[in-house]
Amino acid sequence: MSLYRIKQFYRSMVAKIEDKDVDFLKNHLKTYELLLFNQLPIYEQKHCINVARDVELTCTRKKIQSLFLIKVALLHDIGKIYSTMNPIDKAIMVILSKITNGKIRMYSKFKNVNMYYNHGEIGCKLLKQYGYDDRFLFLIKNHHNNNIIDDIELNILKECDDKN
Template sequence: MFKNKKCNIKNSLKVYVYRILIMNKAIVILECKMEGIVDMIYRIKQFLWYIISPFKPIDYNFLKSYLDKEEVKLFSSLKSGEKQHCIRVAKASLQYINNEESSEICSSLDKAWFMKVCLLHDIGKKFGSLSIIDKSLLVIINKLFKDKMNKYMNVKKIDVYYNHPIKGYEYLKQLNKYDERFLYLIKNHHNYKVKGDEMLNILVHFDNLN
C-alpha cells in the first residue's frame, strides 16, 4: 500500500512537471507570436510615416535648436522620410531622457549633444536613397537571408541599407568636428552585439520604434 502511494505521488509529480513544461512552451510560443505582431505593427506605422512624410513640414525650429547651419544643410541632404525619422528619434529620446532624469545616465547626459547624435545618426543614408518599397523588401530579405547578404554588398541600395552607420561615421569623422564618443554612437547604432551601453541603448531603442 505504501509502495502504491509512493508510486502515485511520483506519477502525479511527473504529470505536474509535464504540465509546467507544456505551459512554459505555450508561453514562449505566445511571446514569439506577440513579438511578431508588435514588429508587424511597427512596420505598418513606419510605412505610413514614410508615405505621409513628403506632406509633413520639417520642424526646422527643433533642428535649429540642436544643429548649426552647416549641420542643417547636411541634414537636408537626406530624403524627407529619413529626415522625419531622425526627428522622431530625437524627440522620443528627449522625452524619455526628461522623464528619466533621476537615472544616472539621463541625469548626466548632455541633452543638446545627444540630440545632435539622434538627428545625424542616419546621415550615412545620404550616399544612397532607399524608397519605402526598397526598405520593406530589404527588411524581409534581411530576416530570411541575413547571413547570405555579404555577396550582394556591391549593390548600392543593399550596401547603404547595411553599411550606412559606417558610412556616416567615416563621413563625420573626416569633418574633424565630432568627438570619438559621438562617432562611436553613429557607427554602432545598428550593432546589436554591444551590451551595457545605456546611451547607445536609448538611441537603438527609439531608432527601432520610429
C-alpha cells in the same frame, strides 16, 4: 514582421517636415549640420526627428543630459545621404533581410544592400571629416550593433531608433 513595420512604411510614405520640426532642427543643429541633414530624403529626415524627440523624452525621464544625444539622433542616419532608396526600396530590403536572416548582407557590393547594413559606418566616415569626437562617431557607427549592450547612451539611441 509586424504591424509596427506597416506603420513605419506608411509613415515614410506620408512624411513631411512641419514648422515645429524646422524649429527643433534649428535649435539642435549648426548651419553646416542642417545642410548635411537636408540632403537626406524627407522620410529619413522625419525618422531622425522622431528618433531625436524620443531620445529627448527618454533622457528627461531618466534624468540624463540630452543635448549631445539629441544631436546624435538627428545625425544617426546621415550616411544615407548617399542612398537612392525610396520607402519601397527600403521595405524590400527589410523584407529580404528578414526572410534571409540577414544573409543578404553578403551582397554588400550592391548599393542598396551596402547602404542598408553599413550606413552607420558610412555616416561615421562622413562626420569624421567634420571633426566630431570619438564618442559621437562611436554612437553613429554602432547604432545598429546589437553586440554592445553595456552603453546607456547607445541603448537609448537604439531603443528610440527601433521605435521609429
